Amino acid sequence: xxxxxxxxxxxxxxxxxxxxxxxxxxxxxxxxxxxxxxxxxxxxxxxxxxxxxxxxxxxxxxxxxxxxxxxxxxxxxxxxxxxxxxxxxxxxxxxxxxxxxxxxxxxxxxxxxxxxxxxxxxxxxxxxxxxxxxxxxxxxxxxxxxxxxxxxxxxxxxxxxxxxxxxxxxxxxxxxxxxxxxxxxxxxxxxxxxxxxxxxxxxxxxxxxxxxxxxxxxxxxxxxxxxxxxxxxxxxxxxxxxxxxxxxxxxxxxxxxxxxxxxxxxxxxxxxxxxxxxxxxxx
Numbered sequence: 001x002x003x004x005x006x007x008x009x010x011x012x013x014x015x016x017x018x019x020x021x022x023x024x025x026x027x028x029x030x031x032x033x034x035x036x037x038x039x040x041x042x043x044x045x046x047x048x049x050x051x052x053x054x055x056x057x058x059x060x061x062x063x064x065x066x067x068x069x070x071x072x073x074x075x076x077x078x079x080x081x082x083x084x085x086x087x088x089x090x091x092x093x094x095x096x097x098x099x100x101x102x103x104x105x106x107x108x109x110x111x112x113x114x115x116x117x118x119x120x121x122x123x124x125x126x127x128x129x130x131x132x133x134x135x136x137x138x139x140x141x142x143x144x145x146x147x148x149x150x151x152x153x154x155x156x157x158x159x160x161x162x163x164x165x166x167x168x169x170x171x172x173x174x175x176x177x178x179x180x181x182x183x184x185x186x187x188x189x190x191x192x193x194x195x196x197x198x199x200x201x202x203x204x205x206x207x208x209x210x211x212x213x214x215x216x217x218x219x220x221x222x223x224x225x226x227x228x229x230x231x232x233x234x235x236x237x238x239x240x241x242x243x244x245x246x247x248x249x250x251x252x253x254x255x256x257x258x259x260x261x262x263x264x265x266x267x268x269x270x271x272x273x274x275x276x277x278x279x280x281x282x283x
Contacts, residue, residue, distance in 0.1 A: 024112035025071035030054070032066045033084050034121045035101070042124055043133045044164065044277040046202055048238035051085030052120070053097050063095065074110040081105045082120045089228040090239045098240065099196045100128050100281055131188050132258070132280035136167040142185045143169060143278065146259075151177040156274060163202050163236050163276035170274035171262070173207060178264040180209075180273075187216055187255035190282055192248040199241040199258055200279040206232050207271030209262035213246040215253030224259060225249060236276075 033049040052068055054061045057079050064070055084101040088094040104120045134142045136155055145153045150173075157167040171180045190197050199211065212226035225246040230239070247256060258280060264271055 023073050023075075025073050026075075026110045026112060027115045028054070028068075028070055028072050029115065029117045030064065030066060030068045030082065031117070031119045034119070036121055036123045042130060043135055043279055044202075046164070046238055046277050048086060048240070049084040049098070049101070049122070050087055051095055053083040053085050055081035055083065072110065072116075075112060077107055077109050079105065080108050080118075082118060084120075084122050086240050088240060088242045090230070090237070099283075100124055100198070129282050130279060131190065131282055132184060132186070132278065134169070134278040135165060136169045136276060137165050141169065143182055143275075144185050145171070146181040146183055149181045150179045153180075153182045161274060163204070163274070165276075168274050168276040170272060173262065173264040173268070173271040173273075175264065175269060179262070181259060181261045183214060183257045183259040184280075187257055188280065190243075190247045190256045190280075192251055194244060194248050195283045197243045197247045197280075197282040199243055200238070200277065200281065201241070202236055202238050202276040203230070203274065204233055204236045205230070205271070205273040206234060207262060207265050207268055207273055208232070209260055209273055211241050212259055212261070213243050213250065214257040214259050215247075215250030216255045216257070217252055218254050223250060223253070226261075 030052045035045045035047040037043065037045045051063055051065055053063050056074060062070065063085060081103050083097045083103040085095055086098045088096055101122045102125050104122065108116060141155060143153060151171050153169060153171050155167050156162065156170045162168045173180060208229060208231045210226045210229050212224055214222050214224045216222050227243055227246050228241055262273060
């Protein structure tokens with residue numbers, strides 16, 4: 001009996017000597033990003049920055065949906081970097097750092113059990129190419145219906161339908177005009193080789209549509225590559241469409257156009273699709 005008691009005491013001492021105090025974290029709050037732009041060069045400040053990628057001393061600590069609150073195990077001075085994150089093509093499962101938005105860096109003196117609040121701001125990196133922009137503020141449009149489209153593309157100036165400014169763009173479908181295809185009026189030079197090419201846009205619709213790229217070949221032929229299909233969004237929605245794979249896949253093309261195509265959904269007798277703030281951006 002004395003041997004058992006001694007063994008229990010020894011085990012208790014060993015266990016006690018192995019117990020370490022848990023570190024007390026600091027607590028971080030990150031509010032939504034503000035996007036600052038030069039409207040004459042970079043267009044609208046409309047954005048859909050959904051996440052913050054939080055780096056501490058160059059190491060990724062986590063990806064958090066905004067607004068975010070989380071603990072950080074850190075004490076003393078550290079370098080904090082906040083990178084704006086988006087959902088590619090609006091997909092929850094496809095989140096990434098947006099390659100064209102600048103990050104915010106701060107030096108923070110962390111203390112345990114203290115609260116730290118960040119109100120991050122971002123802007124486009126210098127050197128980003130705004131290859132095409134259309135905000136529908138001017139009468140002449142740089143996006144048009146194709147020659148064989150069933151319906152036209154319109155500049156819409158009804159205040160109840162406009163996203164911002166004085167006008168948006170859009171098209172209408174019904175059972176007699178059930179197919180739309182529109183494309184940029186110009187053909188653009190875009191980088192292949194997997195380099196970043198994105199289309200930003202605001203949209204609102206009660207019918208599905210497809211966004212893609214047309215590659216124009218030197219012999220006059222063309223090939224269309226769809227990138228993403230989008231569905232009903234009765235409220236205005238901002239989206240970032242990654243066109244990098246489509247542009248790179250059309251490697252023989254000498255120029256590219258952005259196109260949008262829509263067929264009247266089977267459960268619709270009529271439909272509408274509105275757009276604003278097209279931005280074709282690339283490295």
